[in-house]
Amino acid sequence: MTSCQSVAARWVLAMLLQAVVFASLSHAAALVAPNVVTISPALVTAGQPNAASLKALGSDGFRAVIYLAPMTVMDAVREEAEIVRAQGLEFINIPIDFGEPTEAEFARFTETMERLKGQKVLVHCQVNMRASTFTFLYRVLTLHESPELAYEAVAKVWSPRGPWRQLVGAQLKKAGIAFDFY
Template identity: 30%
Template sequence: MTDLPHILNWRRITPRITTSGQPSARELAEIRALGVTHIINLGIHNTEGALPDEAGTVADLGMTYVHIPVDFVAPTDQDFEDFAAALAALPDTKIHVHCIYNARVSAFFYRHAQDDARAAAFDTMDSIWRPGDDWADFIGDPKAKGQPNRYAGDDY
């Protein structure tokens, strides 16, 4: 098994990095079975749909948990720097990055993408959502100013 498309908004970014919306405890075990050793969560713990003790669940599965809580309506440059540092610290590690819907995560990977990978990162983000006003500066998209967040399959 190399992918888990039944997990909400599952995407494979590279052979060692996958992303999704919030996985359940059972789905975290499936992710572990893929060889993932680190979980990075950009979601907020008290958000509807978040696991009550994700850090404990991840630890019980023998994985390392990194939490970078990103306020959905106010992502910051510091959030991005923390995310980039977490990725840089794990260059040869299988990582799964998630939030509640894979909106935050896909925007972070879009911003993180280098020139040659930018179009693919945009396509991944666009297959999940089109960030609006709160995210316009964060992703460097002035056209998103004044626009609502829109979600693939619902708004376009």
């Protein structure tokens, strides 16, 4: 192979790699919702997606949706469960009162995430505060990811306060993880 052919081959390889990376990120980019954060090709957190985005989740490779707000919140898509299930996706609602998140709700979230391992999942709430925080705890406590790395996704959305700060602190302390996220 001549040096010119070698340069051309490397350029083609670089373009193909760039296309693969773009394609894996473009699915989340097509999701119209507040504060969309792609954690990995198989995990995305967000605020409330619009109905059109919910209808496209199956074609974007998602296999499940976990909704962490009550179905009665003002901006909820009332027919979300039906839209998601009509695509053959699993829909799970863990209706967390924003002012009172509990350890039991986090345990249910963790059990659900473990059951869905290996599938592409959207975790959402209204603005990605519940979703980003529970996903952070799951990544740190169950997947044993670095708290510093996992917290970057939360920091893109907010800094937990009040009962959320207390819940995160208590869960980290219970697991013996020292991490100052404030």
